[in-house]
Amino acid sequence: xxxxxxxxxxxxxxxxxxxxxxxxxxxxxxxxxxxxxxxxxxxxxxxxxxxxxxxxxxxxxxxxxxxxxxxxxxxxxxxxxxxxxxxxxxxxxxxxxxxxxxxxxxxxxxxxx
Amino acid sequence: xxxxxxxxxxxxxxxxxxxxxxxxxxxxxxxxxxxxxxxxxxxxxxxxxxxxxxxxxxxxxxxxxxxxxxxxxxxxxxxxxxxxxxxxxxxxxxxxxxxxxxxxxxxxxxxxxxxxxxxxxxxxxxxxxxxxxxxxxxxxxxxxxxxxxxxxxxxxxxxxxxxxxxxxxxxxxxxxxxxxxxxxxxxxxxxxxxxxxxxx
Numbered sequence: 001x002x003x004x005x006x007x008x009x010x011x012x013x014x015x016x017x018x019x020x021x022x023x024x025x026x027x028x029x030x031x032x033x034x035x036x037x038x039x040x041x042x043x044x045x046x047x048x049x050x051x052x053x054x055x056x057x058x059x060x061x062x063x064x065x066x067x068x069x070x071x072x073x074x075x076x077x078x079x080x081x082x083x084x085x086x087x088x089x090x091x092x093x094x095x096x097x098x099x100x101x102x103x104x105x106x107x108x109x110x111x112x113x
Numbered sequence: 114x115x116x117x118x119x120x121x122x123x124x125x126x127x128x129x130x131x132x133x134x135x136x137x138x139x140x141x142x143x144x145x146x147x148x149x150x151x152x153x154x155x156x157x158x159x160x161x162x163x164x165x166x167x168x169x170x171x172x173x174x175x176x177x178x179x180x181x182x183x184x185x186x187x188x189x190x191x192x193x194x195x196x197x198x199x200x201x202x203x204x205x206x207x208x209x210x211x212x213x214x215x216x217x218x219x220x221x222x223x224x225x226x227x228x229x230x231x232x233x234x235x236x237x238x239x240x241x242x243x244x245x246x247x248x249x250x251x252x253x254x255x256x257x258x259x260x261x262x263x264x265x266x267x268x269x270x271x272x273x274x275x276x277x278x279x280x281x282x283x284x285x286x287x288x289x290x291x292x293x294x295x296x297x298x299x300x301x302x303x304x305x306x307x308x309x310x311x312x313x
Contacts, residue, residue, distance in 0.1 A: 012118040012121055013165075015235065017125065018130075019224070019228035021132065021162075023221050024136070025133070026134060028133075028217075030216075031217045034213040035140075035209070035213055038145055040145055040149075040191055041140070044139055044149070044187060045139070047187075048152075049138055051156070051159050055162060058168055062166040063233070063237055064234060066240035066241060067241060069241060069245055069249065070252070071246050072245060072249055073170075076249065077176050079175065080264045080268065081267065082178075083183055084191075084268055088275050089225040090186055090189075090275070090279075091274070092278055093194065094193060094194065094278070094279045095279060097193075101196075102198060
């Protein structure tokens, strides 16, 4: 079994391809975050943005920091925080739905002055 | 990963197309159940990208946490709040969409410019490949030990917080005095508390 220590710079895919892909994903997430009426879809857009950031971290970790893969460690922390965020966010959403009987973002105006 | 360059390219193109189309579907589809399932597809293709970036452990964590936990949680939330409601029309919604689309397009162009004009120090050091899991373990128990422990505390806090926020029943008796608590204040016959009290 051969050890697979391929220099990533020799790979056919440039670093910029990953960055562009993450940018597309992030902008889609931002657009969905602004324009969604359904609160669950807002949470899904946040997950998209977090995944875009993770792709960036992983690409930098592989291409620029191949020995100390700090980007991968950060990605693990981001995944952890994202799981916690999803749990608490959905619990808040359930509580809101119980109080206001809707998931429409435009009607969550309790804190609007 | 030691795969041929053509295979690598094909994998990347397929994963990217799945990722972008899935993300657009998550944002744009009117039925939110389809959006949730497409979100699972997006998470899986991101895990595939991690595999191409020599990170098998993070790919496995992505599949386990995102597809296995977060996506299922979102599906459960959709089932719990799945009410057909006709959303009231808002004046200027189309204008708002166009404006936010323009802002997001500008942000995209900015990110593209940054990605292509920054002189990245390529080629970097050789990737560790399959040893990545060992390196992650060393990091987590040496120089990232404090964030690792804090993450466990954060998970415990969010678990308790989610339970407290989402549970419906209240204690019928006071814990200290043992007498009945006035439940009408807290939840009366499932009537929404704040429905008619909002100023608008």
